[in-house]
Amino acid sequence: MTRSILSLFILFFFSIPPVHADNSKQERDLYQDLETFANVLTLIQQYYVDEVDSSKVITGAINGMLGSLDPHSAYMTAEDFKALEEETSGSFTGIGIEISIRDGVLTAVAPIEGTPADRQGIRPGDQIVRINGELTKTMTLMEAVKKLRGEVGTKVTITIHRSEWKEPRDYTITREAIPLVSVNSMTLEPGFGYLRISNFQSSTTKDVLDALGVLGKKRPLQGLILDLRNNPGGLLDQAVKVADIFLDKGVIVSTKGRYREEQMIFEAHPDGTRNDYPMVVLVNNGSASGSEIVAGALQDHKRAIILGTITFGKGSVQTVLPLPEGAGLRLTTAKYYTPNGISIQATGIKPDMVVPLNPVLQVKDDALKSATRNIREKDLPNHLENEATQSGAKPSHSKEPGNQEATFEQVDEIHQVSQRLEQDNQLRTALIILRSLHLAGGQRKSPRSDE
Numbered sequence: 001m002t003r004s005i006l007s008l009f010i011l012f013f014f015s016i017p018p019v020h021a022d023n024s025k026q027e028r029d030l031y032q033d034l035e036t037f038a039n040v041l042t043l044i045q046q047y048y049v050d051e052v053d054s055s056k057v058i059t060g061a062i063n064g065m066l067g068s069l070d071p072h073s074a075y076m077t078a079e080d081f082k083a084l085e086e087e088t089s090g091s092f093t094g095i096g097i098e099i100s101i102r103d104g105v106l107t108a109v110a111p112i113e114g115t116p117a118d119r120q121g122i123r124p125g126d127q128i129v130r131i132n133g134e135l136t137k138t139m140t141l142m143e144a145v146k147k148l149r150g151e152v153g154t155k156v157t158i159t160i161h162r163s164e165w166k167e168p169r170d171y172t173i174t175r176e177a178i179p180l181v182s183v184n185s186m187t188l189e190p191g192f193g194y195l196r197i198s199n200f201q202s203s204t205t206k207d208v209l210d211a212l213g214v215l216g217k218k219r220p221l222q223g224l225i226l227d228l229r230n231n232p233g234g235l236l237d238q239a240v241k242v243a244d245i246f247l248d249k250g251v252i253v254s255t256k257g258r259y260r261e262e263q264m265i266f267e268a269h270p271d272g273t274r275n276d277y278p279m280v281v282l283v284n285n286g287s288a289s290g291s292e293i294v295a296g297a298l299q300d301h302k303r304a305i306i307l308g309t310i311t312f313g314k315g316s317v318q319t320v321l322p323l324p325e326g327a328g329l330r331l332t333t334a335k336y337y338t339p340n341g342i343s344i345q346a347t348g349i350k351p352d353m354v355v356p357l358n359p360v361l362q363v364k365d366d367a368l369k370s371a372t373r374n375i376r377e378k379d380l381p382n383h384l385e386n387e388a389t390q391s392g393a394k395p396s397h398s399k400e401p402g403n404q405e406a407t408f409e410q411v412d413e414i415h416q417v418s419q420r421l422e423q424d425n426q427l428r429t430a431l432i433i434l435r436s437l438h439l440a441g442g443q444r445k446s447p448r449s450d451e
Contacts, residue, residue, distance in 0.1 A: 041057065070332050073332050075329060081322075083145075083149070084328070093149060096114075097112065097122060099145065105136075107126070108124060110124045113184075123162070124284065124285045126160045126162055129159050158170070158173065182204045183208055188225070190218075191220070191222035193215035196227040197226070223435070224277055225282065225427065225430045228281060229426075231288070236293070239290030239291070247303060248269070251297075253297060253339070292312070295311065305433060308357075314345070316336070357424070357425065
């Protein structure tokens with residue numbers, strides 16, 4: 001039995017390239033370790049108090065092996081692998097939170113905007129100590145993900161520890177279908193746009209280009225705020241392509257691994273457009289991986305001012321390797337570096353301007369009232385003019401019924417913008433910077449091939 005299991009493992013390990021044995025001693029050590037593993041498995045099967053499912057034990061051993069490497073390497077069953085494909089393509093069911101293992105503790109990287117976790121107030125850096133009463137300390141990352149996800153309408157209780165709390169608190173959250181709307185945008189005021197990227201998925205670059213087209217349709221952009229706060233990352237190629245939109249030349253990011261195939265340099269390319277308006281990029285401790293690539297590239301090329309707080313510090317690249325029967329292996333294969341050759345692994349991107357987010361003390365109704373007070377009658381579309389101050393004013397014409405809906409949408413957008421600025425001091429600061437740069441006629445430009 002021992003020899004058959006040993007043969008199976010030798011065949012398995014040496015059939016998956018690349019296996020690099022520097023000398024015969026290393027090969028002998030590997031064979032001895034595999035034989036030890038097979039012996040332990042045989043003894044478990046023979047003497048353990050209960051009958052053992054060998055498949056389950058081996059899966060546990062694989063998870064333990066990967067868990068000893070780093071927090072982001074993981075074994076994926078066929079079900080996990082399928083869920084990963086769904087997540088990067090558009091939607092999944094769960095509570096809407098990106099998680100990681102940090103210092104041995106299951107940690108929230110960032111809640112996805114507008115999801116149940118976000119509405120319940122889960123924050124980046126929250127430690128998830130229990131899921132449905134079960135301690136998470138011994139869970140793998142994929143096991144935790146599986147427990148957090150589930151059918152729409154079902155509930156999950158997570159126990160959160162936050163640094164400023166004396167005791168952990170329970171949150172019971174109802175699972176929903178989580179549509180991953182990657183890009184949202186709005187005009188803050190004429191000429192100044194706001195673009196939020198919540199994660200990097202397969203359609204992100206196209207969505208960003210479409211949003212920029214809408215923002216600059218009525219009036220050319222004079223400044224842009226790119227919001228990458230609580231963006232946990234996603235697809236590397238999409239992060240690179242988004243950075244390329246705002247850069248015309250130079251390195252965006254480079255990756256370095258053990259072997260030549262992991263040594264890659266991604267560079268910007270001129271595309272014929274001049275997206276050289278001033279930019280402010282918003283980041284926080286929930287900005288990780290792909291969002292750190294974009295922020296780091298724009299910062300090193302002095303293309304944008306980075307504002308907020310230090311980012312998460314995930315500077316590693318994971319490659320998904322398929323295994324038989326639909327399973328997969330997510331393995332860390334390289335580290336990435338900013339254009340200046342700096343690794344942000346475990347250190348993060350330090351903003352040019354450190355501006356902590358001041359929490360809003362008012363409840364939502366009070367915030368809405370405050371925002372409404374900032375809107376004056378003259379700001380509303382199609383407002384009535386004061387006849388006493390008009391000379392030769394044209395008589396007003398009745399509006400077509402079809403225009404009323406558009407008018408209400410414009411009023412609602414004014415409310416939304418005003419409310420966001422009222423509640424978000426980082427956003428307000430970014431807008432003030434853009435106004436100042438525009439008035440002063442100065443801006444941080446991207447390096448261009450025609451300069």
